[in-house]
Amino acid sequence: GVDADHDRPAPAVRLSGLSKSFRRADGAIVRAIDDVDLDVEPGEFVVLLGPSGCGKTTLLRTIAGLETPDRGRIDISGRTFFSSEKGIAEPPERRGISMIFQSYALWPHMTVFKNVAYPLQSRRRVARGDIADRVRRALAQVGIGELERQHPAQLSGGQQQRVALARALVSQDSLVLFDEPLSNVDAKVREQLRAELSEMQRELGFTAIFVTHDQTEAMELASRIAVVDRGKVAQFGTPHEIYHRPASRYVARFIGAINEFEGRVTAVDGDRVTVDTPSGEIVSARDHTGVSVGDEVVALWRPERGHLGDAAHDRANRWSCTVDAAMFVGSHTEFSLTSGEQPIRIWSARSERARPGEEAVVGVDPEDVQVLPATDSTGVQ
Ligand code: ATP
Secondary structure, eight states: OBOSSSSSBOOSEEEEEEEEEEEOTTSOEEEEEEEEEEEEOTTOEEEEEOOTTSSHHHHHHHHHTSSOOSEEEEEETTEEEEETTTEESSOGGGSOEEEEOTTTTOOTTSOHHHHHHHHHHHHSOOOHHHHHHHHHHHHHHTTOGGGTTSOGGGSOHHHHHHHHHHHHHHTTOSEEEEESTTTTSOHHHHHHHHHHHHHHHHHHOOEEEEEESOHHHHHHHOSEEEEEETTEEEEEEOHHHHHHSOSSHHHHHHSSOOEEEEEEEEEEETTEEEEEOTTSOEEEEEESSOOOTTOEEEEEEOGGGOEESSOOOSSBTEEEEEEEEEEEOSSOEEEEEEETTEEEEEEESSOOOOOTTOEEEEEOOGGGOEEEESSOTTOOO
């Protein structure tokens, strides 16, 4: 499908004003999806990331057609599958979407071949000879052609993932949804499966939407991450944007460790902002959100951006601290410090010598500090 307004391909998925509530057993209404707008471009790998209960699975299941929204619109490759006015315009099995579940949902009593052939036999009229051709092609695409006679129990986790992916690809669906498929495997295997999945997605070119609560997994897999917070998309951006330019405190905290300094803006000069903190320190930062003098803000910086020692002679971005702990983790050392009441974390790749109980000065470059309004639109403080 082509977008009528522009001369470029329609988004693989377009969600507009999408909402879905549930009534819990105690009668309370939960807004699992709350007015979500989201465009996923063809060939993208989008990760829906958020803590348990934020609504990411409901969002995925709604795209798949397994849940019916209360309001809004779902367009897939330019065709409307659901709208408030028309209701369900196309049943789930006609949406051209495959879903891969946590357990891969392979049939244990069927061979790999039969598992992969299943969608062709059950939901499309495909000639027998064509089925065999297409199954073998899909198995070859994911690199397990030789396993067609095996049963799922005889396969490794990685091989099972490939069978599930082949089963998704055999229908030639251009959109594959993943519901935490790697959550049942141990960390090492998981890392490897992630790398393989990412490579296959790029090679085969399908659009992927992948649900996880694991931020590392999200950073590794995603072309863009949608951070979900209580049914809303708190930020949608590349892993780089999400990490370095979080749109809210919630996002900053959810992705990686962060130092936070609350204070009030005392000067704005171009994109350089000066913040005074209650304990008397001055923080100099970059602003991307348009704060003004007098605003209550929080200045944020990542532990790996800070340094120990008296590098900066400026009075800004300088904290006199006590070292609470120094933990060597191989690639770097993680220092926990306090400046008055303020906790500060520094991750240093250099071999800095600061022992628990010692005094130390901590500094950070203004370029590495960001300010945001102290209270998120989402209400996080
Ligand atoms: P998890 O990672 O734990 O699966 P999630 O982010 O995927 O969490 P959802 O499963 O989408 O979250 O749930 C979002 C909210 O909707 C939760 O508060 C959940 O309790 C509620 N919810 C989901 N499905 C139902 C349902 N069928 N009936 C009632 N409430 C539901």
